[in-house]
């Protein structure tokens with residue numbers, strides 16, 4: 001009987017994770033962690049600064065404090081702790097952007113139709129948004145901004161893992177395919193001062209990339225190129241890097257991208273694919289969660305095993321040469337032309 005109660009409690013805890021997720025987004029939208037950065041504040045003051053109802057805000061914050069996000073002091077006063085500090089935009093490992101994206105209508109509303117994906121194997125975005133995510137984002141600039149900021153936020157830790165792990169010193173020119181606003185490319189170029197880069201993405205994304213490249217101090221070494229990786233990829237670089245791009249697509253579309261990559265590569269160019277590889281190891285929960293996200297919001301995307309990547313590469317004239325682990329739950333798959 002006790003075991004049954006424990007099991008019930010655990011299921012309830014998992015189920016009500018939704019309340020926590022929604023609360024995290026709500027407080028991130030209100031920048032509560034930012035307001036607490038300089039010290040504790042009463043909920044009345046926080047409500048005043050965010051134009052909120054004090055009692056409702058208190059009920060949300062005390063729930064978050066119960067799961068160790070914020071610390072509740074006496075007299076309805078709250079302070080930041082390690083977890084809530086990650087909700088700040090400027091925190092070293094900021095979760096602010098991803099917290100906002102996960103509950104953006106483009107993502108959240110689609111998850112409401114997981115049943116559609118299970119029945120059809122198709123993205124729930126079709127049923128909810130009326131198109132694939134990237135087409136929908138084109139027409140919804142505030143969601144596009146949240147999505148790209150979330151990718152950049154995610155990328156911050158992953159980019160650190162890639163730059164710490166891979167030796168780019170022999171690479172003069174590198175193309176980041178589907179590189180978003182250029183955080184990964186920027187981090188590589190910040191470390192390797194003579195390397196130049198090409199940031200390649202869709203026009204509406206490239207249009208917004210300059211501020212980040214400028215902030216990272218690499219804008220003068222980056223050529224920004226807008227285009228469609230199903231049509232063409234800029235040619236002649238020593239290395240091509242593609243992070244969290246292939247997991248958005250089914251095998252047919254991955255092969256279109258990889259064939260265009262192969263066409264763009266010189267005989268001794270390398271392709272570096274950064275993805276969460278599906279295996280039974282300790283990182284597999286992240287890969288499985290990311291895989292579900294691709295089921296719901298992408299058209300045929302999935303997380304793949306090492307063997308599935310090797311097969312895809314070989315069907316496009318490429319050979320998987322090395323799998324390099326990083327300290328982030330993603331690996332670098334290095335491929336060359338064969």
Ligand SMILES: C[S@@+](CC[C@H](N)C(=O)[O-])C[C@H]1O[C@@H](n2cnc3c(N)ncnc32)[C@H](O)[C@@H]1O
Nearest residue numbers: 151155178179180201202205227228229243244
């Ligand atoms: C999941 S995001 C990954 C972004 C970035 N590489 C990162 O890891 O943060 C996928 C990227 O592919 C880009 N993309 C999608 N379709 C594209 C296309 N047809 N041509 C070029 N880029 C595309 C998106 O705009 C987005 O920046």
